[in-house]
Amino acid sequence: MTSKPILYIVIPCYNEEKVLPETEPLFLQTLRGMISEGKIAEESRVMFVNDGSKDATWELISKFAEEEEQIEGLCLSRNRGHQNALFAGLMTAKQYADITISIDCDGQDDMTAMTRMVDEYLGGSQIVYGVRSERKTDTVFKRATAQGFYKIMAAMGADVVYNHADYRLMSKEALEGLAQFKEVNLFLRGMAPLVGFRYSCVYYERAERIAGESHYPLKKMLSFAFDGITSFSVKPISMITSMGFIVCVISLIAIVATIIEKICGMTVGGWSSLLCCILFLGGVQLLSLGVIGEYIGKIYMETKERPRFIISESTGDITPAKDRR
Ligand code: UDP
Numbered sequence: 222m223t224s225k226p227i228l229y230i231v232i233p234c235y236n237e238e239k240v241l242p243e244t245e246p247l248f249l250q251t252l253r254g255m256i257s258e259g260k261i262a263e264e265s266r267v268m269f270v271n272d273g274s275k276d277a278t279w280e281l282i283s284k285f286a287e288e289e290e291q292i293e294g295l296c297l298s299r300n301r302g303h304q305n306a307l308f309a310g311l312m313t314a315k316q317y318a319d320i321t322i323s324i325d326c327d328g329q330d331d332m333t334a335m336t337r338m339v340d341e342y343l344g345g346s347q348i349v350y351g352v353r354s355e356r357k358t359d360t361v362f363k364r365a366t367a368q369g370f371y372k373i374m375a376a377m378g379a380d381v382v383y384n385h386a387d388y389r390l391m392s393k394e395a396l397e398g399l400a401q402f403k404e405v406n407l408f409l410r411g412m413a414p415l416v417g418f419r420y421s422c423v424y425y426e427r428a429e430r431i432a433g434e435s436h437y438p439l440k441k442m443l444s445f446a447f448d449g450i451t452s453f454s455v456k457p458i459s460m461i462t463s464m465g466f467i468v469c470v471i472s473l474i475a476i477v478a479t480i481i482e483k484i485c486g487m488t489v490g491g492w493s494s495l496l497c498c499i500l501f502l503g504g505v506q507l508l509s510l511g512v513i514g515e516y517i518g519k520i521y522m523e524t525k526e527r528p529r530f531i532i533s534e535s536t537g538d539i540t541p542a543k544d545r546r
């Protein structure tokens with residue numbers, strides 16, 4: 222490569238006034254370090270995306286952008302969730318950058334891994350996944366649920382990189398590919414592998430949040446996992462079909478047994494088995510309807526073709542991206 226790539230570090234922030242003052246200098250320092258090492262171009266930037274925060278996050282970002290030339294900000298018109306905020310940032314950064322790195326703003330992901338990611342890009346990878354090599358700082362519960370999630374995703378046939386969250390380098394080419402995905406249910410870590418291109422992984426250790434609290438309590442984590450599975454795989458539907466088939470076979474055997482009992486004159490009792498059957502079948506049907514409903518809900522959302530993000534403000538020379546739909 223002849224000229225140095227322009228890097229945009231894209232950071233979604235939601236109610237992060239406690240963390241930002243601590244991590245902003247670290248991001249800036251990391252960016253400047255890479256510029257002075259001659260790895261990336263002078264025009265590289267740190268871009269904070271405010272995801273409709275209710276606290277002073279946007280005021281902080283605007284202040285940083287005023288003080289530092291290398292910081293830019295983007296403000297969504299309301300809270301749309303991590304994935305949408307990140308997507309808005311990436312689509313905007315794509316207009317200016319050769320490469321982007323997405324990272325959370327809480328300092329949990331090791332920033333020194335960015336240099337290694339850029340090295341991998343210079344070595345020819347279009348997507349570089351940041352992969353947690355350890356989960357020492359997570360609670361046992363978070364670790365177990367997270368690892369279970371990756372295993373289930375893999376079993377369901379969704380191609381996700383094990384232990385990779387959204388700490389990822391993507392080149393302009395890869396982002397152009399991502400832009401062509403029209404789905405509303407964004408699950409970026411599952412979409413990146415579908416974009417294709419040459420990829421590699423960079424390993425790092427995940428630290429604890431520097432300040433503030435996680436926005437992913439158990440309930441949100443579970444719904445994120447469920448969204449991930451139902452956005453990427455139709456296996457649950459085929460599982461229900463096989464389950465229905467097995468239940469049919471079992472009930473057929475039961476019917477034959479009942480007829481034999483009747484013929485032999487042993488018709489007393491049977492009440493409990495009947496009740497069991499009714500309850501069981503009712504349960505199976507409800508479960509099936511629930512899962513099918515989940516997919517219909519998704520189809521419903523997709524047909525609305527709502528924009529995935531709307532940007533209300535931006536700093537400096539940044540022209541916000543529009544969601545092409
Ligand atoms: N975030 C966001 N919108 C939301 C929730 C979270 O932009 O609705 C951002 C948040 O500011 C952080 C990142 O997403 O930069 C990851 O969130 P968090 O650290 O709370 O999740 P955890 O690391 O605990 O999974």
Ligand code: MG
Pocket residue numbers: 325327329430435
């Ligand atoms: Mg975090």
